[in-house]
Structure formats: structure tokens, C-alpha cells
Amino acid sequence: MLNVLELLFPKCCLGCGKKLLQRESLLCTQCRHEMPLACFHRTGDPSLKNRFYGRFPLENATALTYFSKKGITQELLHNLKYRGHQELSHFFGKWLGAELAQLPEYQNVEMVIPVPLHRKRLLKRGYNQVSGFGKELAVSLGIPFREDILVKELAASTQVFKKRVNRFNDQNNFSLRYPDAISKRHLLLVDDITTTGATLEQCALALLKAPEVKLSIATIAVA
Numbered sequence: 001m002l003n004v005l006e007l008l009f010p011k012c013c014l015g016c017g018k019k020l021l022q023r024e025s026l027l028c029t030q031c032r033h034e035m036p037l038a039c040f041h042r043t044g045d046p047s048l049k050n051r052f053y054g055r056f057p058l059e060n061a062t063a064l065t066y067f068s069k070k071g072i073t074q075e076l077l078h079n080l081k082y083r084g085h086q087e088l089s090h091f092f093g094k095w096l097g098a099e100l101a102q103l104p105e106y107q108n109v110e111m112v113i114p115v116p117l118h119r120k121r122l123l124k125r126g127y128n129q130v131s132g133f134g135k136e137l138a139v140s141l142g143i144p145f146r147e148d149i150l151v152k153e154l155a156a157s158t159q160v161f162k163k164r165v166n167r168f169n170d171q172n173n174f175s176l177r178y179p180d181a182i183s184k185r186h187l188l189l190v191d192d193i194t195t196t197g198a199t200l201e202q203c204a205l206a207l208l209k210a211p212e213v214k215l216s217i218a219t220i221a222v223a
């Protein structure tokens with residue numbers, strides 16, 4: 001039965017904006033079917049993993065969906081990042097988690113670590129858009145989720161100094177905390193979207209400072 005609030009403010013699909021039916025949540029049935037799924041873990045397509053070839057060692061890489069300008073994934077990520085719809089992060093995490101839990105290559109993953117936001121950005125947005133995704137993946141795989149391992153530093157304050165000391169080295173804005181907690185472990189690094197992979201690479205290089213770490217990557221979308 002509809003309550004008064006639902007009559008006054010009917011829930012709308014976060015993909016297309018159409019009014020949702022009572023049995024639907026977040027996304028209408030049509031949008032769910034029209035999601036441009038990538039799912040490299042299912043197809044075996046190595047193109048995402050190959051993007052990181054020669055940059056750092058990687059076990060597996062997958063993404064749930066393709067991103068295209070003005071496509072449904074863009075709308076969903078926009079709702080997730082800028083309109084407070086954190087629940088989408090959980091939705092994507094449950095979806096991908098249920099799939100990865102079936103696959104042998106993800107059975108030996110031991111911890112999920114999200115790409116962190118800088119403290120100021122986190123305060124402004126109120127949440128890290130990838131946390132829900134990471135938490136649900138961790139639940140599906142039965143492993144811990146750790147948000148305290150990677151920290152994003154403020155780039156500007158150290159930029160001049162770093163340029164002087166080491167101008168041929170790309171600066172890394174991410175630093176590693178608690179290296180002992182991740183050494184000898186297989187980590188699943190998660191983010192909302194893979195584009196050039198530069199952010200994931202910086203995070204990976206920070207994590208790989210701990211001894212004998214193995215890495216896999218999962219993102220909500222891939223552009």
C-alpha cells in the first residue's frame with residue numbers, strides 16, 4: 001500500500017527519471033536491462049587488465065558497466081556523486097559482489113580497499129562514493145573492508161618541494177598507512193570509474209610499498 005509520502009513524492013528511476021513501480025527500487029526494469037554491462041570477469045576480455053600492463057603487476061581487473069557520455073551510467077554516477085544517492089554505490093557492489101563470489105580467481109582476495117577522497121572533499125560530499133561499493137564487495141567475498149590503509153594527501157602544499165627534490169618522478173598523492181596489515185595479502189582496490197587509470201596506478205604503487213602484496217582491481221564503470 002502506498003503511504004502519503006510516496007503519493008506526494010513518488011520514487012523515480014535514478015537512470016531515466018521515470019516513476020518507479022512499487023516492486024522496483026532505484027532503477028526501473030528497462031534501465032536495468034539497458035545497462036551497458038562490461039563484466040570482464042565473465043567475458044574474459046583482457047582489455048581492462050591490459051591498460052595497466054607495464055605499470056604495475058595486476059592479478060585481475062574488472063568493471064561492472066561501460067561509461068559513455070549522456071549514457072545511463074553517466075546519469076547513475078552523477079546521481080551517486082553529486083546528488084547524494086549513496087545507495088547506488090551499495091547497489092553496484094551487491095550486483096558485482098554476487099558475481100565475483102562465484103569465480104575462483106576472486107576467492108583468494110583477502111581485503112577490499114577503496115580509492116580514498118581527500119579529507120576536505122570527504123567533508124564536502126559527506127561520503128566517499130565508492131565506499132558502499134567496496135563494503136558490499138567485501139561482504140559478498142567474506143573479507144574485510146579497510147578505509148584507513150590509503151590516505152589522499154593534499155597535493156598543493158608539497159608540490160613545489162617535491163618538484164625540486166625529484167622532478168623526474170611523478171608525484172604520488174596517496175600514502176600508505178599500516179603496511180603490516182596488508183603485507184603478503186591479495187588486495188582488491190576499488191574505485192567508481194577507470195578512465196586513464198592514473199589514480200588507480202598511484203594507489204597501486206602506494207600499496208605495493210608493502211612487501212609481497214598482490215593486487216586486483218574492480219570499478220563500477222570503465223570509460
Ligand SMILES: [Zn+2]
Nearest residue numbers: 013016028031
Ligand atoms: Zn529507468
